[in-house]
Amino acid sequence: MVPSFQAVTLDSSSPDQEGTLVFRDGRLLAVVTRLSDIHPELTGRWFVEATFGRVPIVHPPAFETLDQFEDWITNAE
Amino acid sequence: MFTVKTASANHDVVKQGEVATNLQVLLDGYACRYKITAGGARQIVSFHVPGDILDAQQLLLGCADHFVQTITSVTIGAVPLAEFRRIMKLRPNVAEALWRDTLIDASIYREWVLNVGKRDMTSRIAHMLCEFTFRRENAGRGPPEQWELPMTQHKIADATGLSAVHINRALHELARSGVIASDRPEVEIIDWLQLRRIGDFGPSYLHRAP
Numbered sequence: 525m526v527p528s529f530q531a532v533t534l535d536s537s538s539p540d541q542e543g544t545l546v547f548r549d550g551r552l553l554a555v556v557t558r559l560s561d562i563h564p565e566l567t568g569r570w571f572v573e574a575t576f577g578r579v580p581i582v583h584p585p586a587f588e589t590l591d592q593f594e595d596w597i598t599n600a601e
Numbered sequence: 602m603f604t605v606k607t608a609s610a611n612h613d614v615v616k617q618g619e620v621a622t623n624l625q626v627l628l629d630g631y632a633c634r635y636k637i638t639a640g641g642a643r644q645i646v647s648f649h650v651p652g653d654i655l656d657a658q659q660l661l662l663g664c665a666d667h668f669v670q671t672i673t674s675v676t677i678g679a680v681p682l683a684e685f686r687r688i689m690k691l692r693p694n695v696a697e698a699l700w701r702d703t704l705i706d707a708s709i710y711r712e713w714v715l716n717v718g719k720r721d722m723t724s725r726i727a728h729m730l731c732e733f734t735f736r737r738e739n740a741g742r743g744p745p746e747q748w749e750l751p752m753t754q755h756k757i758a759d760a761t762g763l764s765a766v767h768i769n770r771a772l773h774e775l776a777r778s779g780v781i782a783s784d785r786p787e788v789e790i791i792d793w794l795q796l797r798r799i800g801d802f803g804p805s806y807l808h809r810a811p
Contacts, residue, residue, distance in 0.1 A: 538770040562773045563766060571766050582642065583764040 527553060527594055538562065540571070544590065546597070553577055556593060559586060604679045608671050614655060615669035621659035623679035627651055630675030631737075631751045635759065636667045645760035647709060648672070648733055648752070650740040657703060660686065673751050705808045712806045717762040720801060725761045726771040727800030730781075734790065735804050747789045775799070 527548045534543040539560035546554040555573040559566045569586035570593050577597070584600075587593040605628065608614055614625060614632065632649040646667070649655060655669050659682060689696040709732075716728050734745045742748070754765040761768070775781045780796050782789040790796055797803075 536770075537774055539773075540766075540770065559766065563769050566766065571764075582762075583758070586766065 527597070529590060543573070544570075546593075551576075554593075554597060556587075556590070602681060602684050606677050606679060608675050608677065610671050610673050612671045613668050614671060614675075614677060615665050615667070617666060617668050618664050620664045621656050622682055624657070624660065624682055624685045625655040626678045626680075627653045627655055628676040628678050631672040632669055632675060633672055633752070633756060633760070634667060634669050643759045644762070645756060646713065647706070648736075648760065650733075650736045651742065652740050654699075654702060657699060657706075660689075660699070672756065701808075708806045708808060722763060722767050723771045723774050724800055725763065726757065726768060727775065727780075727796050728802050729757065729761055729800075730788070730790075731797055731800045731802035732807075735802075735807065739807075739809060745790060745793060747787065750788045 527546050530545040530547065532543045532545055534541045534557060536557075539562055540557045541560075542558040544556050544558075545552060546556060554575040554577075556570045557573050559569050559571050561567045563569075563586075566586045569588055570590060571586045572584045572593070575584075575597070577600075584596065587596065604623075615621070615634075617636075627649050629651055632653075632655060633645045634647045634649065634655075635643050635645045637643050649669070655677070656665065659665065689699065712732075716725050720728060734748070737743070737748065738745050752760075754768045757763075757768050758765045763771075772781070772783045775796070776783045778795075780790070780792045780799065782791055
């Protein structure tokens with residue numbers, strides 16, 4: 525099943541506030557955030573805040589696009 | 602019998618599985634001790650400052666069960682293990698000092714378990730900064746107010762069980778609230794007492810000699 529995305533604004537204490545909820549089969553699979561310019565080497569990338577499925581590592585890399593994240597989460601489980 | 606060697610940054614000076622022949626003491630520079638999961642994820646379990654013994658474990662145990670890696674270029678003093686064991690038998694005060702050092706190490710590890718397990722992101726990083734600041738000052742490496750942070754954000758992340766993104770956020774938050782000024786690699790601690798409060802840091806667990 526292809527994941528679906530829903531844009532949200534995060535109430536975070538950092539400038540990283542542009543978030544996306546990732547659903548699969550109507551269930552929340554992950555929360556990802558688009559990184560702000562406080563991360564000089566990662567600005568604009570998607571950071572995995574939380575996952576609820578079974579993924580093999582605690583802190584995945586930050587992805588350039590949501591498509592890359594989707595490939596990763598699909599293959600990681 | 603006492604030899605001195607140098608090593609560059611990011612070099613493993615203790616390797617898991619190896620049997621040591623020397624006791625190594627860090628004389629200059631900084632290092633970290635780490636373990637890795639089967640999947641390759643690294644957890645740094647301690648930072649080391651000049652004066653620290655890097656592999657006391659080798660005195661009585663078999664091969665190393667972890668790694669020690671340099672953070673900066675370092676100078677290391679090395680004493681043959683057999684010679685050091687002989688000195689320990691001849692001089693009980695040397696054996697007692699090593700016993701004390703081992704107990705303090707254990708105390709620091711207890712504090713790190715508490716830090717990684719029960720403190721939130723900003724508090725955890727503040728605590729790590731406080732401990733490193735305190736220990737580097739005790740090692741005679743300068744006052745706590747301003748110094749160059751020798752470790753990368755990835756190493757701080759691996760020491761606190763967080764990601765480099767979390768480290769950026771926490772340093773940004775500490776800078777925004779006026780506790781530190783961070784223009785890496787320089788770190789300026791503006792409000793030392795507030796940093797200690799945020800980090801829930803009290804130095805008693807370091808058991809500094811009276």
